[in-house]
Amino acid sequence: MTAPVIEARGITRSFGGLRVLDGLDLSVAPGEFLAVTGRSGAGKSTMLGILGTHDLAFEGSLSVGGRDVRSLDAEGLAALRREFLGYVFQDFHLLPDLSAMENAVLPAVFSGTLDGDPEEQAREVLEHLGVRIDDTPTSRLSRGERQRVAVARGLINRPRVLLADEPSASLDEESENVLFDLLDGLRRARGFSLVAVVHTRAVLSRADRVMTLEGGGLHAAS
Template sequence: MTHGVECKGVSKVFQGDGVSTYALENVNIKLEEGEFVAIVGPSGSGKSTLLSLLGALDLPSDGEILYGGSPVNKLNSRRLADFRFENIGFIFQQFHLLPTLTALENVMSPLFARKVSYNKKERAEGLLEQVGLGDKFNSLPSQLSGGQQQRVAIARALVHEPHWLLADEPTGNLDTNTGEIIFERLSNLNREKGCGVIFVTHDADLASRADRIIEMKNGKVISDTRSGAYA
């Protein structure tokens, strides 16, 4: 099975006070397995909405999200949760770490209710070591810097080796140097593990270093360009 993702005629409409607002309107894009993709555009352009649909956190109002050629939006809630667990890792701007759990426990948290074929603790320890936090296993989020918390979030997203890593402004709350370290981690994962990365960003410099840039405005894709090496 291939792990490409496709949006076919995808729209997302929010209803409120008798008014229909299109967050996305007739979006058609195809993302190949292992791509490194930036989604850019002004606030309110639909970037985060598109990311949540691609990651099956939300369902489209119209159209289809296809994964490996199969429509994800037709799955029931349990199968949708299984699909996300098997295929998608999420990194959010706000980190969303559980404050009462250690770094190691946070990385293991997606696995708590799951049966897996590997040792959960060993996998989590190895990932924390990979992101440079081998000495922080037992630290609580409050004892970590913003950059360290984001690295815990990356390790958590990778714990079940997803096919796609979806990141919403992953460097938005970090200083420039720390943001660069985080971006390099994502880039290395893409190159070394073949993990597809889709990241939303306002940072034009970071976006320019992706294989592909999808630009959005008013809920529509207005341009879709590949870098010279991938054109």
């Protein structure tokens, strides 16, 4: 069996007296599409934030690419994120005054490590996702367009895993299908794993595996 690209064991995370994650276990295989579902407040975003190494205040162990995140200093962690992890936030976190292209290249500009021209890389993904490339600030784009810019930004450093928190929330059914067609095409071409919080049956049926987050842990969805 190939080594998992993410391995989480016994992840527990509390906020004050509220234990949101309680001994959560998860292995993500290279290239797989894992869909995560669960009711609002179940802890899906909390879990993705931990897998994305944005939140280190958890108990338990987390390895990404075979490396224990706790064994790394700040620089090592930044390098790990660059190499392995792309992230699409539930509320996008785009810079509203910047264009689609400017937003999409930001992680590559910050890390400064991408081989080749970041704009060329971004153009490839933006075009693939059908985003018009011009100077329009993203604040003027439609919700669906902003969602696709956020996905393009998550992919700019060619991560091994894309963590996507409801990447199609509030899109109509057709736009959602289009987004996942494009995302699936990219995933197959590049071979990254996709861990996405999704809710609709159409998208859940595309996943290799569906897990429900409930009671602080993940359960195979029936």
